[in-house]
Amino acid sequence: MPQRNFLQYLVITAKGLAMGAADVVPGVSGGTIAFISGIYEELIETIHKLDLGFFKIWKADGFLKAWKHYNLGFLLALFSGVFISIISLAKLITWLLEVYPIMVWSFFFGLVIASIVYVGKQITNWRLAVITMMIVAAIASYLITIADPVGSPDSTWFLFFAGFIAIIAMILPGISGAFILLLLGAYTTVIGIVTQLGEGITTLDSSLFLGALGKLLIFAVGAVIGLKVFSRALNWMFKHHKNLILAVLTGFMIGALNKIWPWKEVLQYRLSHSGEQIPFIERSIFPQNYEGNPQILYAIIFAVIGFLTIFLLERIAVNKVAVSSTNEQSN
Secondary structure, rough: OOOOOOHHHHHHHHHHHHHHHHOOOOOOHHHHHHHHOHHHHHHHHHHHHHHOOHHHHHHHOOOHHHHHOHHHHHHHHHHHHHHHHHHHHHHHHHHHHHHOOOHHHHHHHHHHHHHHHHHHHHOOOOOOHHHHHHHHHHHHHHHHOOOOOOOOOOOOOHHHHHHHHHOHHHHHHOOOOHHHHHHOOOOHHHHHHHHHHHHHHHOOOOHHHHHHHHHHHHHHHHHHHHHHHHHHHHHHHHHHHHHHHHHHHHHHHHHHHHHHOOOOEEEOOOOOEEEEEEEEEEEEHHHHHHHOOOHHHHHHHHHHHHHHHHHHHHHHHHHHHHHHHHHHHOO
């Protein structure tokens, strides 16, 4: 693993800030940001390498040797940036969803539409099996979005499961962890927990901080276990059956568009832990059937902005690959 100075670790933290910002927004993949910024391969390799051998090296050669062997300075710098970014943006996203829901969901809708195009374009062989897998994934994803929730998004097991599944976004560039949380119906809950954590820190409210921290730790444990379970299998599938994986990812995003459709009708509310009535079961409706101002023009504008955001990120990624290929050939 490369030896770095303090300034280089600061640069990695800055890249973590960008990844954290991406992870908060459905449709933008933290994995894609890691790829664009040139740290994706090192991130995956470092995570793969993590095991209990850390403690053996610590016992035999000391903590510092184990720390360097497992490249933990890199992970600390990167995830510090991710954490700071998520904490900073979660409260803003929560506020925007409450005050400007149609514009925010329209922006997310545009992001996911662009992600569908971005991931789908990477499929190189549109054989029958690939098309079938995309259709099956799209139907399954849509059915998930209209199914009654199997549990409260606040429950312990649900938070664990959400972390377990959402970690896929770190392994595969092109799919967003926030998007997966949306599909599961856990996005607003997790954002709310992160917001509470931030408020607990800024207001020095220990009960608020510890309550939010406990829930996030459950989510994090699910993510860590999911990472170890999925990483090898997904990387193997991505190398040997790339078109099928891309077809499944594309299909899931197509089916999940129903989840982020900006205009909703609330069919059932649930009571949160704070005693607040919040939407539990919703149904997508046409803008003309929406109660209140449908803000169609604003919705179109923000959807276009969301689409262009992914488009620009894709252009940056393509140019980076082109430059890398040119450098390799010249060497």
